[in-house]
Amino acid sequence: MATEHHKLKVSGMSCEHCRCRVQRALEALPGVSSVEVELSTGAVDVEANEGAVTREQLVAEVGKAGYPVTGDVS
Numbered sequence: 001m002a003t004e005h006h007k008l009k010v011s012g013m014s015c016e017h018c019r020c021r022v023q024r025a026l027e028a029l030p031g032v033s034s035v036e037v038e039l040s041t042g043a044v045d046v047e048a049n050e051g052a053v054t055r056e057q058l059v060a061e062v063g064k065a066g067y068p069v070t071g072d073v074s
């Protein structure tokens with residue numbers, strides 16, 4: 001199955017705990033195969049099955065975990 005990457009810029013992550021929260025929240029979504037979070041820049045790269053998740057869903061999950069998404073990373 002084809003995969004796609006969603007890249008988000010998340011603000012407010014300040015430590016390993018934050019990084020872990022965001023990573024776990026996104027990995028819990030069905031169809032998500034891997035999540036990479038770069039703490040220093042707030043860059044989040046979500047790999048998911050094509051069409052499995054929308055950007056809006058990802059933004060909502062990150063928001064529920066307590067962090068605002070401030071934009072896209074290309």
Ligand SMILES: [Cu+2]
Nearest residue numbers: 014015017018
């Ligand atoms: Cu933290």
